[in-house]
Amino acid sequence: xxxxxxxxxxxxxxxxxxxxxxxxxxxxxxxxxxxxxxxxxxxxxxxxxxxxxxxxxxxxxxxxxxxxxxxxxxxxxxxxxxxxxxxxxxxxxxxxxxxxxxxxxxxxxxxxxxxxxxxxxxxxxxxxxxxxxxxxxxxxxxxxxxxxxxxxxxxxxxxxxxxxxxxxxxxxxxxxxxxxxxxxxxxxxxxxxxxxxxxxxxxxxxxxxxxxxxxxxxxxxxxxxxxxxxxxxxxxxxxxxxxxxxxxxxxxxxxxxxxxxxxxxxxxxxxxxxxxxxxxxxxxxxxxxxxxxxxxxxxxxxxxxxxxxxxxxxxxxxxxxxxxxxxxxxxxxxxxxxxxxxxxxxx
Amino acid sequence: xxxxxxxxxxxxxxxxxxxxxxxxxxxxxxxxxxxxxxxxxxxxxxxxxxxxxxxxxxxxxxxxxxxxxxxxxxxxxxxxxxxxxxxxxxxxxxxxxxxxxxxxxxxxxxxxxxxxxxxxxxxxxxxxxxxxxxxxxxxxxxxxxxxxxxxxxxxxxxxxxxxxxxxxxxxxxxxxxxxxxxxxxxxxxxxxxxxxxxxxxxxxxxxxxxxxxxxxxxxxxxxxxxxxxxxxxxxxxxxxxxxxxxxxxxxxxxxxxxxxxxxxxxxxxxxxxxxxxxxxxxxxxxxxxxxxxxxxxxxxxxxxxxxxxxxxxxxxxxxxxxxxxxxxxxxxxxxxxxxxxxxxxx
Numbered sequence: 045x046x047x048x049x050x051x052x053x054x055x056x057x058x059x060x061x062x063x064x065x066x067x068x069x070x071x072x073x074x075x076x077x078x079x080x081x082x083x084x085x086x087x088x089x090x091x092x093x094x095x096x097x098x099x100x101x102x103x104x105x106x107x108x109x110x111x112x113x114x115x116x117x118x119x120x121x122x123x124x125x126x127x128x129x130x131x132x133x134x135x136x137x138x139x140x141x142x143x144x145x146x147x148x149x150x151x152x153x154x155x156x157x158x159x160x161x162x163x164x165x166x167x168x169x170x171x172x173x174x175x176x177x178x179x180x181x182x183x184x185x186x187x188x189x190x191x192x193x194x195x196x197x198x199x200x201x202x203x204x205x206x207x208x209x210x211x212x213x214x215x216x217x218x219x220x221x222x223x224x225x226x227x228x229x230x231x232x233x234x235x236x237x238x239x240x241x242x243x244x245x246x247x248x249x250x251x252x253x254x255x256x257x258x259x260x261x262x263x264x265x266x267x268x269x270x271x272x273x274x275x276x277x278x279x280x281x282x283x284x285x286x287x288x289x290x291x292x293x294x295x296x297x298x299x300x301x302x303x304x305x306x307x308x309x310x311x312x313x314x315x316x317x318x319x320x321x322x323x324x325x326x327x328x329x330x331x332x333x334x335x336x337x338x339x340x341x342x343x344x345x346x347x348x349x350x351x352x353x354x355x356x357x358x359x360x361x362x363x364x365x366x367x368x369x370x371x372x373x374x375x376x377x378x379x380x381x382x383x384x385x386x387x388x389x390x391x
Numbered sequence: 392x393x394x395x396x397x398x399x400x401x402x403x404x405x406x407x408x409x410x411x412x413x414x415x416x417x418x419x420x421x422x423x424x425x426x427x428x429x430x431x432x433x434x435x436x437x438x439x440x441x442x443x444x445x446x447x448x449x450x451x452x453x454x455x456x457x458x459x460x461x462x463x464x465x466x467x468x469x470x471x472x473x474x475x476x477x478x479x480x481x482x483x484x485x486x487x488x489x490x491x492x493x494x495x496x497x498x499x500x501x502x503x504x505x506x507x508x509x510x511x512x513x514x515x516x517x518x519x520x521x522x523x524x525x526x527x528x529x530x531x532x533x534x535x536x537x538x539x540x541x542x543x544x545x546x547x548x549x550x551x552x553x554x555x556x557x558x559x560x561x562x563x564x565x566x567x568x569x570x571x572x573x574x575x576x577x578x579x580x581x582x583x584x585x586x587x588x589x590x591x592x593x594x595x596x597x598x599x600x601x602x603x604x605x606x607x608x609x610x611x612x613x614x615x616x617x618x619x620x621x622x623x624x625x626x627x628x629x630x631x632x633x634x635x636x637x638x639x640x641x642x643x644x645x646x647x648x649x650x651x652x653x654x655x656x657x658x659x660x661x662x663x664x665x666x667x668x669x670x671x672x673x674x675x676x677x678x679x680x681x682x683x684x685x686x687x688x689x690x691x692x693x694x695x696x697x698x699x700x701x702x703x704x705x706x707x708x709x710x711x712x713x714x715x716x717x718x719x720x721x722x723x724x725x726x727x728x729x730x731x732x733x734x735x736x737x
Contacts, residue, residue: 145552149559197728205548206727209491212555213723216495220660220716223585228707241566316559365567372563379556380539383549 066336069329073343077124080350084120088112088357122247123353123367124346126312129259129304131345132338134319135326136266136301139273139334140294141192144324144382145204148184148305149316152214156187157309158240159218159225165232166225173254176310181258184306187214188298204386242315242368244353251311258307263342265300270334273297277332315368317375318345318352324382407675411685414674418688422470425695429466430458432703465591468655469694469711471599472588473662474607475652477690479645480663481670481682482610485617486641487547490730493664494649497554500663501561502532503653504584508565511583512572518594522602522654529650532557533642586659586712588698595655602651607687610644613637614681659694659712661719666690668726 086097092109099106100113130148137146148154160183164170170179191214195207226236239246272293275283280290305319326340349367352374356365430442434457441454446463480493494500506528510521536557540550565584583590616637619627624634649663670685697714 150555194724194727205552208552208555209496210727212496212558213491213727216660217716217720217723220585220713220720224709224713224717227585227709227713237569241570363571366570369563369567372559376556376560376563379559380553383552383556384539384542 062331066330070340070343073340073347077343077347077350080347080354081120081124084123084350084354085113085116087354088116118249118252119244119247119353120350121249122244122252122311123350125252125256125259126244126308126315127318127346127349128342129262129308129345130315130318130349131322131326131341131343132263132266133301133304133308134321134345135323135334135337135341136269136273136297136304137319138323139276140298140301141207142277143204143207144386145208145320145379147317147320148301148309149314150208150320150379151188151191151211152218153184153188153191153211153302153305154309154314154316155215155218155222156190157181157184157306158314159183159222161310162222162225162236162240165236166229173251173311177255177258177307180310181303181306184302184309185299187218188302190214239313241366242313242371243366244312244349245364245366247311255307255311258303262300262303262307265296266304267338269293269297269300270338273334277334313368315349315371317371317379318349320382321375321378322348324378411674415685415688418673418685418692422688422692422695425692425699426466426470429469429695429699430462432699433457433462464593464596465588465698466695468588468591468596468599469698470691471596471603472652472656472659473666473691473694474687475599475603475648475690476659476662476694477666477670478607478610478683478687479648479652480665480690481667481686482617482641482645483663484667485621485682486638487550488621489547489551490668490726491664492547492551492554493667494645495658495661495663496558497551498532498536498558498561499529499554499646499649500653500658501558501565503529503650504658505561505565505568507654507657508568508584512568518598518654522598522651525654526647526650529646529653530643532561533646537642583657584712585710585716586657587710588656588694589710591656599651599655602647606644606647610641610648611683613641613644614683617641617683618681657710657712659697660716661723662690662693662715665715665719665722665726666693669693669722 085101086092090109090112092100092113096107096109097113100110101117104110134147137148137151138144140146157180160179161170161176164176164179168179170176191207191210194214195203195210222236222240226233272288275286275288276290276293276297278286283293284290308315322341322345323337326337326344330336330340349371352370353367356367356370359365427439427442431437431439435453437454437458441451442458444451445454445458451458480495483492483494483497483499484490486492503525506524507521510516510524514520514524516524536550536554539557540546540553542549569584616627616632619630619632620634620637622630627634652659666686666689667682670682670689673689674682674685693715694711697718698711700718701709701711701714
């Protein structure tokens with residue numbers, strides 16, 4: 045909606061105030077993200093002194109301390125890009141399905157990507173992050189279509205309950221398939237198991253750069269769909285009346301979201317609930333318009349995942365808690381909160 | 392109402408009761424048959440005579456060990472765990488009037504698994520300790536899910552969704568515990584988590600058997616009030632059912648069954664979920680009395696058949712949970728589609 049639609053003087057003032065509020069939040073989020081990235085590089089299971097950190101940032105890796113910091117840098121990068129991708133992916137899925145509970149994890153899309161990657165490792169000898177990303181995107185797409193079709197059959201279309209149940213049930217089934225693929229293979233079980241929990245600890249510059257093109261394309265598609273998503277939010281009929289090609293808009297936006305979460309899952313393993321929590325929080329900050337919501341979700345997702353990763357390293361010293369576990373522990377209560385807040389009928 | 396319609400209704404009822412008895416009989420016969428097959432067939436085949444002599448306690452070279460120590464406890468545990476899962480699953484589905492509200496979706500199994508994993512991996516407890524942990528955790532989760540979904544009464548929808556959330560949390564705790572356990576054999580842990588009868592021994596059999604003998608009759612005694620609750624709380628209380636009491640007893644009993652069975656075998660995927668709907672399909676949809684017994688039998692048959700397939704039908708030996716998970720998936724999808732169409736009855 046633009047300023048000209050609003051009643052003249054007070055409306056314009058409100059809009060200007062809201063815009064200022066958004067810019068303030070944007071600034072705040074950016075500062076928070078930078079601070080978290082800084083924390084992520086300085087904090088870890090090993091206590092490292094300042095000179096070593098500075099040296100490591102300069103590219104040196106002498107001794108254990110500097111080497112430890114050198115490992116934290118790609119990890120932080122991965123947390124930032126993965127968080128941004130998952131945040132946007134969740135926001136788009138919630139927009140496309142008009143469903144407050146949509147999330148790559150809950151809809152089972154992450155599990156579809158996981159099964160594809162595990163199959164790729166077990167039968168096709170895939171080893172590169174880019175290879176994982178391709179199969180993960182295929183797996184994620186198939187799962188997303190499948191869950192959406194099942195969830196939207198019958199009366200009432202794709203209601204949150206039906207989608208969530210279809211996603212959960214599909215996830216459970218996919219988990220069995222993953223076990224069926226992994227169990228006979230002692231040689232890959234160890235790798236797959238640690239990957240399957242969902243973590244950014246294994247991030248390297250190489251893996252990040254390999255999936256980056258996928259993430260950039262997915263992000264661009266999603267951001268370009270913002271206007272279409274705003275129209276879809278009005279309801280299919282009204283959107284069509286306003287000139288949107290509903291099916292096309294929905295398909296393109298979904299594809300962007302699926303590429304984002306598939307490529308992310310390929311490197312990090314399935315990480316749930318980031319895509320659920322982030323858009324809800326961002327809507328409180330900047331309202332429901334997707335042109336603001338999507339960039340904010342990217343920033344907030346990056347901040348959340350980085351924070352979760354740092355928290356996982358601090359709580360379990362000298363060990364680590366994988367970030368997928370942290371996000372589930374934060375995100376599931378939030379999921380419950382949303383469920384409790386919704387009126388039963390709209391579920 | 393004319394006399395002829397009354398007569399035909401009565402005849403109808405007799406026919407349906409007969410069909411129900413027939414179905415129960417056939418299911419029981421199939422279980423016995425499958426039980427016998429899983430005792431006889433394996434790496435080496437033992438004829439029925441040998442198997443019978445082992446069961447009667449005579450010493451048969453070779454067969455005494457293979458059948459008596461390996462196959463018999465395994466098959467018995469399969470039946471017992473299947474009965475527990477089937478009975479508990481259908482109890483929940485009846486109480487909440489939704490086939491999707493089975494313990495494995497609403498977090499009860501996840502709670503029992505997390506507690507059992509903790510007890511096994513971190514505390515290294517024995518079978519009884521693991522079972523105790525699983526029972527307490529299962530009950531706790533049931534209470535938490537119920538309390539959280541309470542908001543001007545409990546709606547089934549809200550309860551299911553909140554259960555999904557709780558299950559996600561508990562699953563992440565389980566993976567954390569497993570991840571921390573360095574000495575623990577990863578393969579074995581994964582097998583247990585997918586549900587497996589590999590560890591079957593007489594110790595777990597006794598535990599599950601006692602649980603079933605204590606809890607089973609209690610649940611079965613509530614079958615009539617339970618079917619009335621399915622008509623709606625108000626109708627049930629008008630018919631003289633003490634709804635809250637029945638619900639309380641049924642939930643405690645069902646959680647107990649799930650927890651004991653899970654502690655022994657791990658969460659065998661979808662058995663609790665599928666038994667009730669399958670039983671309902673076989674018996675026919677017009678409410679032929681309670682589903683508790685048929686569902687329990689279907690559960691036992693499912694686990695027996697799936698375990699047999701898992702051991703011998705493929706190149707590798709799969710734990711039973713993988714087979715029920717993979718075979719159950721298409722039926723599950725079909726069930727969701729059908730439930731969406733009909734709006735949610737069994």
